[in-house]
Amino acid sequence: MSTSASLSVPHLEQVYDALATAIDAAGPDKSELFLVKLALLNANALGDVAAFEAQVAAALKDL
Amino acid sequence: MHEPHAEPRRSIYYRYQVHAPWLASKHPPQDRKKVVIVGAGPIGLFAALELARLGVPCVLLESELQVSEGSRAIVFTRRSMEILQQVGVDAPITANGLPWRFGNSFYRGQRVYRMEAPHDPDDRFFPMINLQQQYLEQYLTEAVLAHPLIDMRWGNRVTRVDPKDSFVRVEVDTPEGSYLLESDWLVASDGARSGIRAMMDLKLEGASYEGRFVIADIRIDLPLPTERLAFFDPDWNPGNTILMHREPHGIWRVDYQLPPDETPEQALAPGSLKARIDAQLAMIGHGGTPWEMDWCSVYSARALTLPNYVNGRVLFTGDAAHMLPIFGVRGANTGWQDAQGLAWRLAFVARGVAPESLLQSYSSERVAAAWEIIDEAGKSTRFMTPPTRGFRLLRDAVLSLSLSQPFVGPLYHWRTSRPHEYTQSPLNSSGDDNLLFKVGPGHGAPPQNIRLGADDYLLDHLGGGFDLLYFTEGPAIPDALQKVVAEIRLKGVPLRVVAVGAAEPVAGADLILADADGHFRARYGVRASGAAYLLRPDQHICARWMSLDAGRLQSALTTALGGTASTTVSVQKGV
Numbered sequence: 226m227s228t229s230a231s232l233s234v235p236h237l238e239q240v241y242d243a244l245a246t247a248i249d250a251a252g253p254d255k256s257e258l259f260l261v262k263l264a265l266l267n268a269n270a271l272g273d274v275a276a277f278e279a280q281v282a283a284a285l286k287d288l
Numbered sequence: 289m290h291e292p293h294a295e296p297r298r299s300i301y302y303r304y305q306v307h308a309p310w311l312a313s314k315h316p317p318q319d320r321k322k323v324v325i326v327g328a329g330p331i332g333l334f335a336a337l338e339l340a341r342l343g344v345p346c347v348l349l350e351s352e353l354q355v356s357e358g359s360r361a362i363v364f365t366r367r368s369m370e371i372l373q374q375v376g377v378d379a380p381i382t383a384n385g386l387p388w389r390f391g392n393s394f395y396r397g398q399r400v401y402r403m404e405a406p407h408d409p410d411d412r413f414f415p416m417i418n419l420q421q422q423y424l425e426q427y428l429t430e431a432v433l434a435h436p437l438i439d440m441r442w443g444n445r446v447t448r449v450d451p452k453d454s455f456v457r458v459e460v461d462t463p464e465g466s467y468l469l470e471s472d473w474l475v476a477s478d479g480a481r482s483g484i485r486a487m488m489d490l491k492l493e494g495a496s497y498e499g500r501f502v503i504a505d506i507r508i509d510l511p512l513p514t515e516r517l518a519f520f521d522p523d524w525n526p527g528n529t530i531l532m533h534r535e536p537h538g539i540w541r542v543d544y545q546l547p548p549d550e551t552p553e554q555a556l557a558p559g560s561l562k563a564r565i566d567a568q569l570a571m572i573g574h575g576g577t578p579w580e581m582d583w584c585s586v587y588s589a590r591a592l593t594l595p596n597y598v599n600g601r602v603l604f605t606g607d608a609a610h611m612l613p614i615f616g617v618r619g620a621n622t623g624w625q626d627a628q629g630l631a632w633r634l635a636f637v638a639r640g641v642a643p644e645s646l647l648q649s650y651s652s653e654r655v656a657a658a659w660e661i662i663d664e665a666g667k668s669t670r671f672m673t674p675p676t677r678g679f680r681l682l683r684d685a686v687l688s689l690s691l692s693q694p695f696v697g698p699l700y701h702w703r704t705s706r707p708h709e710y711t712q713s714p715l716n717s718s719g720d721d722n723l724l725f726k727v728g729p730g731h732g733a734p735p736q737n738i739r740l741g742a743d744d745y746l747l748d749h750l751g752g753g754f755d756l757l758y759f760t761e762g763p764a765i766p767d768a769l770q771k772v773v774a775e776i777r778l779k780g781v782p783l784r785v786v787a788v789g790a791a792e793p794v795a796g797a798d799l800i801l802a803d804a805d806g807h808f809r810a811r812y813g814v815r816a817s818g819a820a821y822l823l824r825p826d827q828h829i830c831a832r833w834m835s836l837d838a839g840r841l842q843s844a845l846t847t848a849l850g851g852t853a854s855t856t857v858s859v860q861k862g863v
Contacts, residue, residue, distance in 0.1 A: 261685035269695050 290445045290461035292353045300507055300582045301537040302422045304354045309443025312467040320455060321347050322638045324471035326446050327478030330361065330421065331606030331623035333428035335475055337375035338631035340437040341752055342782075342825070344638045347469070348438055349460060351445035351478075355429065358583030359420035359505060361620040362535055367707040367734060369413035370827075371624045374751045377427045378413070384423060386536055387414035391516035393690075393700040400690035401700035410738050410811065412745040416617070416704075418514060418535050420505075424620075449474070449487045449602070456601045473634060474602045477627065482608035488599065492592035492611065494662055499673030500546045500588045502555050506565060507538050508579035517572075518700070520687055524567035527680070529672045531615075532568075539582060542568060545673060552586035589613040589669055593658040597626070597651040605630050610658045613665040615672055621705040622661060626654050632825035636849065641780040646850030649714050653732075657708040664703045671699065707734040710828055717822070717831035717844035728813035728821070729829045735821075738808045740801060746808070747827070749799055753782025754845070755823040758797070758836065759789050759814045765796030768838035776845055782825075783845075789817070824848055 232240060251259035268277045296304035312318075323339060325332045328350035336348045364372075364381065372378050391403040405415035432438050447466065448459035456474040459466050476484035485492075517532040528545035535541055542565055546555050554560060561584060569575050593610035597603060606623030630650050636642035674680035686696045710716070710732030722731045729736050738746040756773070758765055765773075765785055773796070776783050787797035788808055794800050803809055812821060820836040821829055822844050831844035 257681060258684055258688065261681050262689050265682075265685055265689060265696065266693065269693075 289465055290351070290443065290447075290463060292351060292443045292445070292463070294353060297354060297357050299358075299422070300580055301539055302420065304422070305426075306353045307442040309353060309463045310441035311462055311464050313464055318469065321345075321469065321471040323347070323473045323475060323634065324349060324456070324458065324469060325475040325477060326458075326484055327351075327476070327482075327606075327608065328425075328429070328432070328440070328442075329356065329477060329479055329606070330424055330428065330620045331627045332475070332477035333425065333432055334372070334375060334624055335477055335605060335627040335631050336432055336438045336440075337377075337428065337435065338628060339635050339638075340435045341375060342632060342635035342639075343437070344635045345437040346439070346475075347471070348432065348440045349444040349446060350440070350442050353442045355425035356421045358585065359422060359535070359541075360503075360585075361421045361424070361617075362418050362533060362541055363617040363621075364417050364419065364424070365617060365621045365705050366411060366413040366415050367705075368621045368624050369417065370734075370737070370747055371628050372428075373412075373747065374628070374827075375428075375431060377424075377431055380427045381417060381419055381424065382413070384536055385417040385419035386514040386534055387417045388514040388516070388534075389415045390513075391518070393518045393520065395520045395687045395690060398691055400687075401697040403701060405704065408737075410736065410745075412737060412739075412747065418533055420535055420537075420539070421620075423536075446478075446483060446487075449484055451488070451600050451602055454601070472601065473638065475630070475634070476602060476604045476608045477606050477623075478608050480607040480611050482604070484602065485594070485604065485608055488602065490594055490599065490604075493595055494590070494592035495666075496592070497589040497613070497669055497673055497675065499669075500550070500552070500555070500586055501543055502546060502561070502564075502584060502586055503541060503543045504561060504565065504584035505535065505539050505541055505582040506579045507582060508540055508569075508574075508577055509538060510534075510540060510574055510577065519568075519571070521684070522568070522571050524564070524571060530568055532572075544568065546586070555586050556584060589615070589673060591662040591665055591669070593655060593662065595655065597630075597654055598647050603630060603634065603647065603650070605654075609654070610661075612658070612661050613669050615668045616665060616704050618661055618665060618705045622657070625657065625707060628826045629654055633850075636781070639780060642849045643851075649850060653708070653710045653713055656710075656712070660708065661705075668703050709733040713828075713830070715824065715830050715848045715850070717840070717847050719840055719843055720831040721834045722832055724834050725813040725832060728811060728832070730832070731829060733829050735823060735827050735829065736811055738811060740808075746801070749786065749801075750784075750823060750827055751825065753784060753825050754848070755827070756783060756785045756841070757812070757821040757823070758785060758787050759809060759812075759819040760787055760794060760817045761789055761791075762794070762817060763790075763792060764794060766838075769836065769841055770796040772838050772842045772845070776842075781845070781849065789814075822848070 248256045323346040325336050325348045328348050336346050339346050369378050389405040392399050393401040445461045446458050447461045450457040455472050457470050514534040519530040531543040533541040590611040597609045605626040612618040633646045633650050670679050674683045686699050689696045713732045716731040784798045786799045787794035788801045789803045818835040820833050822831040824830050830848045
């Protein structure tokens with residue numbers, strides 16, 4: 226999967242930490258809900274159904 | 289022996305009238321009938337009136353002696369009102385119903401989405417109007433009883449159907465025993481639990497959903513406007529949805545989803561009803577307000593249809609033909625569109641002015657409409673009652689996001705019943721100018737109403753046959769067109785010619801609408817004299833032309849009457 230814009234390594238690390246911290250903050254009961262909300266917000270910001278579906282397919286791999 | 293309930297049903301707002309049963313012993317022997325309609329609910333009553341208006345007598349069989357127990361349907365759409373106007377019962381509904389156009393969705397005490405149904409100044413009727421089903425059936429029944437062509441038979445229950453090639457024989461049970469009745473055509477409008485459908489062993493296709501709902505009508509004084517109220521995932525009913533609607537006579541409909549595994553008996557236990565309705569009232573800030581129960585029932589959301597509504601000489605309509613989720617008021621509002629589509633075709637076939645094959649287009653149009661509704665309703669249903677863990681998670685994520693992110697609001701959109709556009713209908717003309725129009729109702733669409741003046745609208749003047757809207761500033765409908773009109777009328781097909789845009793009388797027009805400001809022409813995309821629209825008797829557009837000529841009018845009428853290609857060719861040769 227290729228995207229036009231990608232994160233620099235320091236920014237990727239920043240996202241990594243932010244997401245991990247947020248999952249912990251949401252707690253085990255709400256982390257799934259939190260992640261779905263986040264996915265919807267990201268999809269809306271992405272504004273591209275095909276790109277989103279490609280991300281869904283990529284994320285479903287190797288579970 | 290059929291023993292219908294002979295005491296007036298109980299209601300805190302409606303006074304039931306018990307009608308006398310029709311008994312064969314009190315009538316002379318019967319010939320074979322042209323049309324027998326089974327079931328005098330909203331759809332059967334309307335079908336009888338529409339057939340009668342087109343000159344076809346019918347027998348209307350109703351198993352009960354009185355109108356609907358409780359109000360199943362309560363919300364009627366603009367298109368339904370336009371259809372009911374055709375049989376003259378719109379006035380009492382308008383006078384007694386509660387019109388509205390806003391829908392609200394609430395989550396955690398916050399209004400997270402507000403939907404406004406459009407209300408065009410050219411529309412006579414509101415997008416929605418609330419009225420209890422008993423009143424609606426009463427108005428229709430009064431019209432039926434006043435019509436000399438309708439033979440209304442209360443307390444007559446069909447117990448056997450025997451379809452033949454060219455007629456149908458039914459056994460009808462009454463309080464004095466049964467009799468046999470033969471009819472060229474049988475219309476099954478006997479509702480969701482259709483006995484005719486069961487006796488003919490016809491199978492519905494589609495899906496049933498798990499969610500079950502209680503509907504309860506209560507009398508309570510609430511200072512709230514007539515708007516749709518939907519509450520998601522409240523504390524008292526976690527994960528589930530509650531709907532509320534105002535009805536006339538101080539009645540409110542409360543509609544709530546049940547937890548899985550709860551039986552209808554448990555749900556309808558008085559203690560359970562009271563606790564839940566009290567909890568709902570408390571949640572909306574009206575806890576402790578006294579209320580009284582009128583009627584309640586349990587239903588489940590289903591999305592099913594027969595694959596064909598024409599089964600030999602037996603024709604299915606309304607809930608007998610399909611069962612649709614009620615989110616989006618799709619029961620009666622869909623059924624009237626069915627019955628309207630059926631009645632004119634059946635009338636023309638029964639009168640011998642159209643071939644039997646015309647009925648096939650009733651089935652193809654309305655089965656396609658049912659599948660479209662099932663698809664749309666599925667979207668609402670999977671939000672209201674998520675079928676899987678994934679759907680529930682997404683729904684819950686949307687609820688949560690909606691408190692701060694308006695972009696998810698439209699996912700609350702409640703897809704309402706709307707008139708279907710028969711864009712693929714075989715009755716649409718193939719040689720017209722449909723695609724040249726930039727605006728206006730296209731092939732198969734219902735008409736756009738036009739406000740002509742104070743309390744005067746286009747649709748007040750249409751129906752009861754084909755309508756030709758001919759746009760002209762000239763003094764006469766061209767002779768060649770008048771000739772086609774005269775010929776089709778000679779064959780027994782009613783056709784009205786409406787001249788639009790002329791200030792002076794127009795020879796050959798049955799009605800003249802001046803359209804002084806050009807508004808009508810603008811909405812119909814008409815730029816010059818000589819343009820025309822042809823409306824079927826159910827008012828859906830089957831042809832439109834930038835410039836109409838006799839050959840294309842003849843061809844469109846032939847097609848709309850289910851004519852064959854060869855007829856069309858011979859007609860074109862003759863022009």
